[in-house]
Amino acid sequence: xxxxxxxxxxxxxxxxxxxxxxxxxxxxxxxxxxxxxxxxxxxxxxxxxxxxxxxxxxxxxxxxxxxxxxxxxxxxxxxxxxxxxxxxxxxxxxxxxxxxxxxxxxxxxxxxxxxxxxxxxxxxxxxxxxxxxxxxxxxxxxxxxxxxxxxxxxxxxxxxxxxxxxxxxxxxxxxxxxxxxxxxxxxxxxxxxxxxxxxxxxxxxxxxxxxxxxxxxxxxxxxxxxxxxxxxxxxxxxxxxxxxxxxxxxxxxxxxxxxxxxxxxxxxxxxxxxxxxxxxxxxxxxxxxxxxxxxxxxxxxxxxxxxxxxxxxxxxxxxxxxxxxxxxxxxxxxxxxxxxxxxxxxxxxxxxxxxxxxxxxxxxxxxxxxxxxxxxxxxxxxxxxxxxxxxxxxxxxxxxxxxxxxxxxxxxxxxxxxxxxxxxxxxxxxxxxxxxxxxxxxxx
Amino acid sequence: xxxxxxxxxxxxxxxxxxxxxxxxxxxxxxxxxxxxxxxxxxxxxxxxxxxxxxxxxxxxxxxxxxxxxxxxxxxxxxxxxxxxxxxxxxxxxxxxxxxxxxxxxxxxxxxxxxxxxxxxxxxxxxxxxxxxxxxxxxxxxxxxxxxxxxxxxxxxxxxxxxxxxxxxxxxxxxxxxxxxxxxxxxxxxxxxxxxxxxxxxxxxxxxxxxxxxxxxxxxxxxxxxxxxxxxxxxxxxxxxxxxxxxxxxxxxxxxxxxxxxxxxxxxxxxxxxxxxxxxxxxxxxxxxxxxxxxxxxxx
Numbered sequence: 001x002x003x004x005x006x007x008x009x010x011x012x013x014x015x016x017x018x019x020x021x022x023x024x025x026x027x028x029x030x031x032x033x034x035x036x037x038x039x040x041x042x043x044x045x046x047x048x049x050x051x052x053x054x055x056x057x058x059x060x061x062x063x064x065x066x067x068x069x070x071x072x073x074x075x076x077x078x079x080x081x082x083x084x085x086x087x088x089x090x091x092x093x094x095x096x097x098x099x100x101x102x103x104x105x106x107x108x109x110x111x112x113x114x115x116x117x118x119x120x121x122x123x124x125x126x127x128x129x130x131x132x133x134x135x136x137x138x139x140x141x142x143x144x145x146x147x148x149x150x151x152x153x154x155x156x157x158x159x160x161x162x163x164x165x166x167x168x169x170x171x172x173x174x175x176x177x178x179x180x181x182x183x184x185x186x187x188x189x190x191x192x193x194x195x196x197x198x199x200x201x202x203x204x205x206x207x208x209x210x211x212x213x214x215x216x217x218x219x220x221x222x223x224x225x226x227x228x229x230x231x232x233x234x235x236x237x238x239x240x241x242x243x244x245x246x247x248x249x250x251x252x253x254x255x256x257x258x259x260x261x262x263x264x265x266x267x268x269x270x271x272x273x274x275x276x277x278x279x280x281x282x283x284x285x286x287x288x289x290x291x292x293x294x295x296x297x298x299x300x301x302x303x304x305x306x307x308x309x310x311x312x313x314x315x316x317x318x319x320x321x322x323x324x325x326x327x328x329x330x331x332x333x334x335x336x337x338x339x340x341x342x343x344x345x346x347x348x349x350x351x352x353x354x355x356x357x358x359x360x361x362x363x364x365x366x367x368x369x370x371x372x373x374x375x376x377x378x379x380x381x382x383x384x385x386x387x388x389x390x391x392x393x394x395x396x397x398x399x400x401x402x403x404x405x406x407x408x409x410x411x412x413x414x415x416x417x418x419x420x421x422x423x424x425x426x427x428x429x430x431x432x433x434x435x436x437x438x439x440x441x442x443x444x
Numbered sequence: 445x446x447x448x449x450x451x452x453x454x455x456x457x458x459x460x461x462x463x464x465x466x467x468x469x470x471x472x473x474x475x476x477x478x479x480x481x482x483x484x485x486x487x488x489x490x491x492x493x494x495x496x497x498x499x500x501x502x503x504x505x506x507x508x509x510x511x512x513x514x515x516x517x518x519x520x521x522x523x524x525x526x527x528x529x530x531x532x533x534x535x536x537x538x539x540x541x542x543x544x545x546x547x548x549x550x551x552x553x554x555x556x557x558x559x560x561x562x563x564x565x566x567x568x569x570x571x572x573x574x575x576x577x578x579x580x581x582x583x584x585x586x587x588x589x590x591x592x593x594x595x596x597x598x599x600x601x602x603x604x605x606x607x608x609x610x611x612x613x614x615x616x617x618x619x620x621x622x623x624x625x626x627x628x629x630x631x632x633x634x635x636x637x638x639x640x641x642x643x644x645x646x647x648x649x650x651x652x653x654x655x656x657x658x659x660x661x662x663x664x665x666x667x668x669x670x671x672x673x674x675x676x677x678x679x680x681x682x683x684x685x686x687x688x689x690x691x692x693x694x695x696x697x698x699x700x701x702x703x704x705x706x707x708x709x710x711x712x713x714x715x716x717x718x719x720x721x722x723x724x725x726x727x728x729x730x731x732x733x734x735x736x737x738x739x740x741x742x743x
Binding site for chain 1: 447450451453454457458460461462464465466468469472473476496497498499679680681682683684685686687688689691723724735
């Protein structure tokens, strides 16, 4: 329970007593119960944040001192300092592991410190020998050598740095000249999954698990795009819809009872990503440019790199379908409107791409628009039903975006657009009137 | 996990991390101690690396492998592993010699690297202009069709650069850059192509760069280095020399000061090469290392 909730409770208790719903004794015991709970909740989090900041700042300072590049130091002195930096980080972690009861704050701080001092040691070696600009290889070596710290210390801070580091590597390796493919990024991400599963099983609402899920969700959204080969035109629609919906469903499955947006990172990233994707699909351009191998990739069509995309499309779509079935069987609450997105997109991609060609692009464009409209209405209704202003606004925003873009769309004649707008407007008014009458009150 | 196994795993990680650092140091130290030494002429600018600090960014001159085999771009794809042999010229300066798909037999020094791209254009590099002042004078004073055309098409700022250099008699890098840029424009100029070669344009730009290049050689004999049919650009391991943060900008300044005066020796870099790997040993201005040079400037 957050401070805000407790404050609200404090306001409500005297009113409940005054109305005779609860006795003053009950009110006092409820108050003392939550007051007692409030005290220990914020301190460890603050300590952890300070420890993380402390570790990062000290190690950052050391990196900057080394970056000054003292010309007076010869190669042996530099080698000695490199080892010293690495050992310093190791000693701090060693102490954390040796002591029996060590705080989470110290574990996080020491893990980050050791991770950064190892990077500083490596950077100093690179500086000493004037190694050329291979930042990708430098980052990858650094990240892989410090990944075990995440498992040994059970610390999410180093895990977040690792995620950022390997994703940076993927950006860096996607060279313009050498056309190398960062498919190994999936392996580097997979190395962190056991830790993520462990933390989620332990307590999915612990800040450590939540932070990790934010990092993982954002990295997956960025890294997938970097790894795409793009030889298959618009296959990213299938891949991203499968991935976002999978993230959304995993989030609903594991962190579905989170009280705030902050506590549901995967649901948020997956839901928002899938909505944006669905919105992109309401443009006819997307459906008109679907096809098998094209010349739009970076020259590796038909090679294993293009197969990587197909493989990814199959995996993400299958995962989303399996997750949806599992969630349904277990009675988990989730938005079915989003859940079926990968199926619709894959079906469209296969049908249009398999030779029926542009004849089906038109119908799928209309289906996508109806789908988006239906989804926004469903969200709106759900928001009204649950009295969640955020959800209502989300639904309204989606609908406004769709109406605005279609209003300015030049592909339809003014008459057709005008008629559809009038029909839709009438339908809204009709539903409003019907609902108001059923409730028996005046139309708001 | 039990505490003892946790500590054991951590000890393993410590040994591994120290081993990685130790291996890196050992690998580069062996090259510096036993590799063959070569000296390249170089250019320098001063950039910044968040982790490793300031460095002088180095560009070898020339930084490509010239070849007359135009088909090399078809046989080698960008990103392919190539072996570049290094040879020393009579002036004691090294140059990139051949680009091979297999390591060379024998004891010839080579670098194992990746191909970036093959440039088959006729474009001139600033280094291809052998006597910038002589060429500038010819362009401004000769009565041949090419010079007249160039003069009538020069923007003011380029005319000013050339006239300033002719007046002061200083052959600096900006003059070479300007001349190379002018001649490269002329190679592809349609009006000039029609005038000199009597050929009309085909497609968007002049389709006769080789004939135009030959016209330039004819008009300015001995002024331009022969242009290779293709230039192979590879990723070179000699691209940065780390320096103390306040020294790197001064090193760049020293390079520019020197390049303005041809009487002085220019910047060079000594490298060590062993088993396909290369490492920078020192950066030189004239016969002094960059550190010694900057210290002497302080006095």
